[in-house]
Amino acid sequence: MVELTTPLASEGLEKLKTGDKVFLSGVIYTARDAAHRRIIQAIEEKKPLPFPLGGSVIFYVGPTPAPPGKPIGSAGPTTSGRMDPYTPILLQKGVKGFIGKGKRSMEVREALKRFGGIYFVATGGAGALLSHCIKTSEVIAYEDLGPEAVHRLEVERFPVLVANDIHGNDIFEKGIEKYRIP
Amino acid sequence: MREIDSKRIIDAVAEKLIEINVNLDSSICNALKSSLEKEESPLGEDLLKQILENSEIAAKEKLPICQDTGVVVVFVEAGEDLRIKGMDLKEAINAGVAKGYEEGYLRKSMVSDPIFKRINTGDNTPAIIHIDLVQGEKLKIEIAAKGGGSENMSQLKMLKPADGPQGIIDFICQVVKEAGPNPCPPLVIGVGIGGTMEKAALLSKKALFFPPDYRNTDPELARFEEQILSEVNKLGVGPLGLGGRTTALGVNILTYPCHIASLPVAVNLNCHAARHGHIEF
Numbered sequence: 240m241v242e243l244t245t246p247l248a249s250e251g252l253e254k255l256k257t258g259d260k261v262f263l264s265g266v267i268y269t270a271r272d273a274a275h276r277r278i279i280q281a282i283e284e285k286k287p288l289p290f291p292l293g294g295s296v297i298f299y300v301g302p303t304p305a306p307p308g309k310p311i312g313s314a315g316p317t318t319s320g321r322m323d324p325y326t327p328i329l330l331q332k333g334v335k336g337f338i339g340k341g342k343r344s345m346e347v348r349e350a351l352k353r354f355g356g357i358y359f360v361a362t363g364g365a366g367a368l369l370s371h372c373i374k375t376s377e378v379i380a381y382e383d384l385g386p387e388a389v390h391r392l393e394v395e396r397f398p399v400l401v402a403n404d405i406h407g408n409d410i411f412e413k414g415i416e417k418y419r420i421p
Numbered sequence: 422m423r424e425i426d427s428k429r430i431i432d433a434v435a436e437k438l439i440e441i442n443v444n445l446d447s448s449i450c451n452a453l454k455s456s457l458e459k460e461e462s463p464l465g466e467d468l469l470k471q472i473l474e475n476s477e478i479a480a481k482e483k484l485p486i487c488q489d490t491g492v493v494v495v496f497v498e499a500g501e502d503l504r505i506k507g508m509d510l511k512e513a514i515n516a517g518v519a520k521g522y523e524e525g526y527l528r529k530s531m532v533s534d535p536i537f538k539r540i541n542t543g544d545n546t547p548a549i550i551h552i553d554l555v556q557g558e559k560l561k562i563e564i565a566a567k568g569g570g571s572e573n574m575s576q577l578k579m580l581k582p583a584d585g586p587q588g589i590i591d592f593i594c595q596v597v598k599e600a601g602p603n604p605c606p607p608l609v610i611g612v613g614i615g616g617t618m619e620k621a622a623l624l625s626k627k628a629l630f631f632p633p634d635y636r637n638t639d640p641e642l643a644r645f646e647e648q649i650l651s652e653v654n655k656l657g658v659g660p661l662g663l664g665g666r667t668t669a670l671g672v673n674i675l676t677y678p679c680h681i682a683s684l685p686v687a688v689n690l691n692c693h694a695a696r697h698g699h700i701e702f
Contacts (some may be wrong), residue, residue, distance in 0.1 A: 258438075261502055264578055265697065273539065281562060281655070283527070285656045287674065300488060301488060301489070301528060302488050302528070303484070303485050303488050303526055303527055303528040304526045304527075305526070306483070306484070306526045309484075310481075312488065312528070313484050313485040313486070313487060313488040314488050314526075315487055315488050315489075317488075317569075317570065318573070318603045320603065327443060338572075340602060340603070340605065340661065341601065341603040341662065342601055342602060342603070342662075357625070360602075360661070361466055362471045362475075362661060363487075363570070363602075363605040363661050364472060364487045364605045364693055364694045365471050365472060365474075365475040365487075365694055366475070366486070366487045366488040367475050367476075367478040367479035367482065367484040367485065367486060368471060368474055368475040368478050368482075370484065371478070380539040384541065384542040385529060385543065386488075386528045386529065386530065386541070387541070389468070398620070400464075400476075401665075409662065410663060411601060411602055411662055413662075413664070414462070414464070414657075414659065414662075414664025414665070415600065415601070415656070415657045415662070415664050415665045415690065416448070416657065416664075417462075417655060417657065417660065417664050418461065418462055418465075418655065418657035418659055418664045418665050418666060419655070419657030420655035
């Protein structure tokens with residue numbers, strides 16, 4: 240079990256291996272399809288970004304609205320593959336970690352190796368359970384996108400698995416092959 | 422002619438949508454529990470336990486099981502001797518959707534124009550509504566909150582009649598394998614076979630309304646469902662696609678007669694958070 244605090248430093252990420260269980264603590268930012276489009280556009284047009292990208296961790300999630308007395312509603316990962324086209328440029332700009340579910344493209348896996356980033360998976364469909372690790376939530380950009388707005392989350396021991404490390408390993412290939420009955 | 426006040430429909434739809442989003446159906450819970458006994462992957466076992474723990478937290482704290490509270494899909498059987506008072510049936514259902522998603526703190530996930538603007542409609546409407554006219558004066562509403570992740574990995578193929586049962590099995594296995602982790606396995610698999618392109622798709626969606634342990638009343642089809650389930654669970658995809666024995670909890674098939682030249686097969690995948698409810702007036 241590895242404990243990590245955000246923002247993530249480049250040094251030490253090489254020690255993380257596919258399959259490692261990690262608890263993440265600190266600030267992470269939410270972004271999914273529409274927010275990614277806007278962030279990439281802002282990068283291209285050299286406009287202000289919703290959060291500092293260097294060392295940051297992006298969580299692919301559109302949470303449910305917070306009910307009274309809770310910081311956030313249900314908040315589990317969405318399918319990461321939809322964000323593949325945007326991911327290499329974010330890695331180039333210094334983003335160090337991504338939390339989602341499902342496989343990444345070869346381009347993303349190459350970019351994780353090249354720029355030194357980690358792709359984590361959280362348990363899909365366990366949004367109520369995961370919400371317990373989110374202590375605060377605040378919309379910081381693109382409020383008009385509703386559930387797709389960028390949230391700043393403070394998380395405490397948020398449980399994830401290393402799916403793609405910086406050495407090019409992939410958790411899905413290994414796992415499925417092991418249990419396949421020919 | 423029987424009359425039903427549209428307000429009753431609005432309230433019932435809203436209430437049911439909140440209920441199914443918060444409480445994981447007992448048939449799914451039971452299927453998950455029995456798969457836990459058979460799961461060989463330690464990580465898979467851990468993930469199944471997390472999914473079950475998640476459902477307990479959701480029910481206790483009245484939180485949605487999953488943040489993707491879905492697109493609302495509705496199959497209605499409306500009696501011909503029935504009149505809805507106040508507004509038309511589709512309007513009433515959509516008003517119920519808007520009410521439920523607001524009052525239940527559910528996520529609104531629908532965008533208006535799918536191609537260009539993609540602006541969130543703000544109340545999770547419109548629902549996808551299919552209405553069948555039947556004899557009598559009853560109103561039956563089957564309602565689902567369908568997640569986008571599993572819907573995105575569903576597929577339809579027009580097979581050749583010569584492909585036969587083995588062709589159907591191969592296609593379903595191909596769909597599940599290609600989908601891998603994306604639709605949040607363990608899955609419930611709805612299969613529509615026959616009819617035309619759109620009929621097969623509709624049947625596959627309808628098949629998802631059966632509990633995973635329900636077997637077809639036709640013994641030949643029931644055996645076919647078992648066979649497909651067994652083949653799918655040999656793929657090794659496992660819980661959340663991280664490897665294991667539990668790739669699907671159940672396979673349900675609906676069929677319809679078709680053209681001599683055709684064998685349409687639609688495979689509609691549902692994540693483990695399969696959310697369905699039934700309302701009757």
